[in-house]
Amino acid sequence: MKKQPTREKLLDITFDEVYIHGYTATSVDTILKKAGIPKGSMYHHFKGKKELVLAMVQERLFPKMELFFDFEKKEGATVTDALRSTFAGVSRNKPLIIYGCPLYRLMVELSPVDETFDTVLSTKAMQIQDNLALLLQKGIEDGEFNETLSSKDFAAYIQESTWGVLSLSPSLSSSSHFIKHSKFILETLAIYKN
Amino acid sequence: MKKQPTREKLLDITFDEVYIHGYTATSVDTILKKAGIPKGSMYHHFKGKKELVLAMVQERLFPKMELFFDFEKKEGATVTDALRSTFAGVSRNKPLIIYGCPLYRLMVELSPVDETFDTVLSTKAMQIQDNLALLLQKGIEDGEFNETLSSKDFAAYIQESTWGVLSLSPSLSSSSHFIKHSKFILETLAIYKN
DNA sequence: CCTTAATTAGACCAATTAGTCTAGCCATAG
DNA sequence: CTATGGCTAGACTAATTGGTCTAATTAAGG
Structure with a gap:
């Protein structure tokens, strides 16, 4: 099983977590732990939590909506x-x-x-x-x-x-x-x- | 203007805050500050955040729903x-x-x-x-x-x-x-x- | 191989979180 | 007036929050 690129993995986990727990109740640390990705990597790819979730919305949520x-x-x-x-x-x-x-x-x-x-x-x-x-x-x-x-x-x-x-x-x-x-x-x- | 009893005031402010910001995004400290009530008082009347909000649901939210x-x-x-x-x-x-x-x-x-x-x-x-x-x-x-x-x-x-x-x-x-x-x-x- | 840039790693930080605890206030019943 | 119990007051705590920083590692181009 090939390792999924950091950014993509983060977006996937973020979708799952935010979908069920909501934005506020989802902590960056939880996402990081579930994804098995260290903080530095995340903050390299995204400016912060809000930007991560916004990217997830565009790249995961919206495509799913179009499918549904x-x-x-x-x-x-x-x-x-x-x-x-x-x-x-x-x-x-x-x-x-x-x-x-x-x-x-x-x-x-x-x-x-x-x-x-x-x-x-x-x-x-x-x-x-x-x-x-x-x-x-x-x-x-x-x-x-x-x-x-x-x-x-x-x-x-x-x-x-x-x-x-x-x-x-x-x-x-x-x-x-x-x-x-x-x-x-x-x-x-x-x-x-x- | 007669001072509202602590418990009632807390329930009112809690309704306002939770209604707009949601449960998770509403902090106990915010409620306390807006209500101008110290922590000890709140924890005297309620066991914790969850119980406060549950009481608000019963005593403020539900009655409003019945009205609506x-x-x-x-x-x-x-x-x-x-x-x-x-x-x-x-x-x-x-x-x-x-x-x-x-x-x-x-x-x-x-x-x-x-x-x-x-x-x-x-x-x-x-x-x-x-x-x-x-x-x-x-x-x-x-x-x-x-x-x-x-x-x-x-x-x-x-x-x-x-x-x-x-x-x-x-x-x-x-x-x-x-x-x-x-x-x-x-x-x-x-x-x-x- | 060597240099450079991208990425990973995670210790660290200040602020905020819910919650505890003790001291004292204050109304009321005796 | 005094004793009692409900309530207030807010300093304090441990855990968690989002975010920073620097060093190490890896990947890619020459």
Whole structure:
């Protein structure tokens, strides 16, 4: 087993720790110990804790988000189908179901308190939302939905209510629970079907 | 202005601090300094930080939640009206709109990591959800909704999607945004109207 | 091989953390 | 007035925090 480059290893461990314990509750020393990397190395690669986590957000968290929430419309399929398959993918993702959306959890912790994180995280959130809105817009243009559907507003609705279920207490979370939730969303969307 | 009893003052300040900064990022010393209360007094009233915050949860946070989310059906009104008025109340509550639901935020931070908090917070969450389910059930019995509505599932749906919008980044939150969200929920509910 | 720069290593530091402890204050019951 | 018990006061502690610093090691280019 080839040794993983220091920087990459640090980003991996940082993701794991921050995902579950949050930014503040994760100490640099813990990360270092779990990674088996001495302090000097870390501070050679990153200016400090905040920069390490910010890099982790860009290089680990965001790519994962793109994986989870890609709303690609498959050839010939409807927008509803594309959404259904995204939801199904999420429901099969164990960590996402148990611990919730890492982007949202970090946003809940840090947005009210740290401007840098707020900007970075909400920008990405809006970007994902915009993709979703684009998909819905396509549905309108294709005649799947009628003009009374506001693609922007509904994209926000989907994103935020999905965040809400996902980031529940692990003791209340399950994939079947999530599936029920996503059915309600699809029912609402169906109101706007032509 | 009469001096507030030590214990009560501590609970007030603790709520403010934990609400915005979270449990971990709030230090005992900060609370003490803001409250102008010496350490000995605090440790006389509470065994430690965790117990202080747990008491705050019971005596400040939970009562506030009951205020925010009371789903009382007014004389003669429909369940839909009761919900609409609850949403309106929430949308007028500035801190709730800006910083989100304090119960949910604490749950997001601590549930995966602390069993005591998880139990206390999710029990309360379920209690509120049960009240909401009861209201919906009444709607079914009154003939406002048909039998295909699962009051339990829909109550969860309302609660969790509402949490999702509320606890967004302050920079993305506004009462008008929340109102749009609540309209979608009511539209979904309307599907089940008789 | 030798020089140079990148990286590793970890001892060290000041500040902050939650929590302890003892001395004294102060209200009230006798 | 005095004795008692609840409460206040804050100095102190041990552990942990994020961060610095310098020396040693390693890798790469000539």
